[in-house]
Amino acid sequence: MTNVATYLDYNAGAPARPAVVDAVVAALAIGGNPSSVHRAGRLARRAIEDARETVAETVGAEASEVIFTSGGTEANNLALLGAVRRGLAARLIVSAIEHDSIRAAAEGAGVPVALVPVDRDGVVDLDALDRLLADGQGPALVSVMLANNETGVIQPVAEVARIARGHGALVHSDAVQALGKGAVDFSALDVDMMTVSAHKIGGPAGVGALVKRAGIDLLPLSLGGGQDYGRRPGTENLAGIAGFAAAAKCLGGDADVTALRDRLEREVLAQVPGTRIFGAGAARVGNTACIGLSNVKAETQVMALDLAGVLVGAGSACSSGKVRPSPVLTAMGESEAVARSAIRVSLGWASVAGDVDRFLAAYIEFAGRALQARAAVVQKESNHG
Ligand code: PLP
Numbered sequence: 001m002t003n004v005a006t007y008l009d010y011n012a013g014a015p016a017r018p019a020v021v022d023a024v025v026a027a028l029a030i031g032g033n034p035s036s037v038h039r040a041g042r043l044a045r046r047a048i049e050d051a052r053e054t055v056a057e058t059v060g061a062e063a064s065e066v067i068f069t070s071g072g073t074e075a076n077n078l079a080l081l082g083a084v085r086r087g088l089a090a091r092l093i094v095s096a097i098e099h100d101s102i103r104a105a106a107e108g109a110g111v112p113v114a115l116v117p118v119d120r121d122g123v124v125d126l127d128a129l130d131r132l133l134a135d136g137q138g139p140a141l142v143s144v145m146l147a148n149n150e151t152g153v154i155q156p157v158a159e160v161a162r163i164a165r166g167h168g169a170l171v172h173s174d175a176v177q178a179l180g181k182g183a184v185d186f187s188a189l190d191v192d193m194m195t196v197s198a199h200k201i202g203g204p205a206g207v208g209a210l211v212k213r214a215g216i217d218l219l220p221l222s223l224g225g226g227q228d229y230g231r232r233p234g235t236e237n238l239a240g241i242a243g244f245a246a247a248a249k250c251l252g253g254d255a256d257v258t259a260l261r262d263r264l265e266r267e268v269l270a271q272v273p274g275t276r277i278f279g280a281g282a283a284r285v286g287n288t289a290c291i292g293l294s295n296v297k298a299e300t301q302v303m304a305l306d307l308a309g310v311l312v313g314a315g316s317a318c319s320s321g322k323v324r325p326s327p328v329l330t331a332m333g334e335s336e337a338v339a340r341s342a343i344r345v346s347l348g349w350a351s352v353a354g355d356v357d358r359f360l361a362a363y364i365e366f367a368g369r370a371l372q373a374r375a376a377v378v379q380k381e382s383n384h385g
Contacts (some may be wrong), residue, residue, distance in 0.1 A: 006310045006358045010200070010348030011149050011177060011288060016243070017202040017349060023246035024204060027239040034236050035227065044238050051245035055209055058248040059175070059196060060185035067210045067231045068241050072176040072197035073101040074221070075210035076143075078232070079172040079193045080105040082218030083141050089170060090138030095124045095145065095155070096331035102143050102174055112136065116144065121282035122153040122332045126163060133167035140169040146178035146189075150328045150344055151279035152288025154178070161190045170216070176200055176208070180251045180349075181285035186211050198240065202349050203247030207240030250349065257347040258286030264345060264356045265289050271360075272367040278329060278342060289345045290329075292338055296370045301343050304370075308362035313344040 007015060027047055032040025034048050049063070056063040069075045080102065083089045091112045094102055106113045114132045117125050124144055133140060142164045147154050157173045164171045172193040175184050180201040186194050193216065197208035212218065212231075224233030265277050268291055278290040293301060298314035305312055325339035345359060 004309075005306075006355045008345045008347060008351070008355060008359055009311050009313045010351075011152075011344060011346035012313050013199045013205060014202040014348045015350060016204065017247055017250050019250055020203050020243045020246045024239045024243040027242035030238065034238060035225070044236075047238060047242055048236055051241045054245040054248050055196070056211075058184075058251060059179070059194065059211055060187050061194075061211045062214075064214060064229075065186070065211050067212060067228055068236060068244075069208050069210055069232060070206055070237070071199070071208040072099070072174065072195050073208075075195040075197070075208050076101040076172075076174055077105045078210050078218060078221050079195065079212075080141065080143065081109055081221060083170060083172075083193075083216070084109045084111050085219040086217060088139065088216065088218075089141035091136050091140050092143065093129065093132050093136075093140050093169070094143045097122060097124075097148050097150075097328045098143065098145055099149060099174060099176070102145070106143070116142075118331050120333050122148060122151050122279045122328065123282050124155050124160065126156065126159055129160060130163050130167075133164065133169055140164070140167065141172060142169050143172040143174065145174040145176075146184065146194075147175070147181065147285045147288075148279070148328060149177045150288075150326055150342070151290045151332075152177070152181075152284040152286075152346075153279040154182070154283045154285060157189050157191065165190075177288075178285060180254065181287055192216050198244035198247055201247045201251060204240045204243040207237055207244045209244070254349045256286060257351050260351060260353060260356050261286055261289055261345075261347055264359060265291070267360050268363065271364050273371065275367070278332065278334070287347045287351075290342055291345060292329075292334075292342045293367055293370070294338070294341060295374055296367070297340055298343050300370075301341075301366065304366040305343075305359075305362050308366065310359050310362045312359070313346065314342075 030043050032044040034044040052063045052066045056066045092106045093114045094106050096115045116129045144160045161171045171191040173191045174195045176197045178184050179196045192213050194211040199205035274294040276292040302314040325336045329339035
């Protein structure tokens with residue numbers, strides 16, 4: 001896709017890296033089942049355990065703490081539902097800006113759920129978290145993401161963990177949008193569980209991991225064999241797991257895209273009246289720009305940019321192609337109209353200055369036309385009025 005268009009939707013899914021493609025092909029060629037005792041099985045098992053070491057090292061964890069899953073969604077579900085069903089949590093406290101896979105899992109867990117509000121920049125309110133923990137009954141599991149998928153705003157997860165521990169609660173963090181964009185260190189964050197996903201870092205879609213402290217015994221989500229040390233039944237996705245590790249190995253060599261993102265935002269604000277950058281007052285990962293253009297629907301912007309060969313995201317693009325007002329922006333206190341007008345531009349490992357130039361040319365041209373059209377409508381209405 002990157003060779004036919006300017007791809008700036010890395011938070012939805014990063015293009016696969018060449019090293020990942022090679023690793024996936026090599027793993028497919030092994031062909032065995034990692035549970036088989038013959039040599040093909042042993043080769044497959046070795047490849048999985050090597051990958052486990054690599055992913056663990058990348059996120060500051062022990063290999064034994066890494067459970068491979070079918071992606072971030074399953075890892076988030078396993079963290080919440082596995083803890084509740086095992087009786088480790090009688091209530092869930094999640095931030096108001098979590099990904100659907102946390103929100104929906106929490107709502108479906110069958111225990112009381114409390115939402116921690118965020119401020120206008122999208123940073124979780126730690127005093128409110130403290131109060132919610134103090135007020136409720138029974139053991140709690142707190143889940144707060146490390147970086148938000150729409151705004152890139154970084155959450156104070158180490159502080160969240162400290163507060164939660166003070167109340168005897170367990171802590172999970174969804175680090176899917178933080179991995180590869182700054183330090184993600186499981187032991188330094190001092191959380192009990194953490195989620196990562198391969199396709200956000202240039203690995204294959206359909207593979208991820210839940211990183212979990214040894215002492216936490218979750219109930220598996222499905223029933224079956226004893227794979228992954230009894231924590232996740234089902235024959236392992238060897239090719240996906242090998243691709244995930246190959247992507248993780250590349251992270252240290254990626255160029256920092258923060259200066260490109262900052263230039264993009266500066267130019268947008270300087271050249272297009274009525275634009276805003278959401279979350280700009282908070283610490284953010286360096287690849288994400290969440291841009292509002294008043295009175296122009298996100299899907300209109302995305303389609304116009306697509307026609308100009310520039311691919312960006314609208315709202316929570318992870319879902320199903322549906323564009324709804326961003327719940328993240330409404331949680332930040334924005335109106336529904338404003339929350340419908342935001343696009344997300346996200347850069348990554350293959351992004352170059354020319355991508356930003358092409359985005360700016362297309363965006364400024366489109367926004368100019370949209371603003372002119374709107375001015376004409378307003379003029380016509382005032383002539384009639
Ligand atoms: N968590 C966050 C913050 C995400 O942005 C996403 C996907 O966009 C997920 C979880 C789900 O990950 P996956 O697509 O691997 O299921």
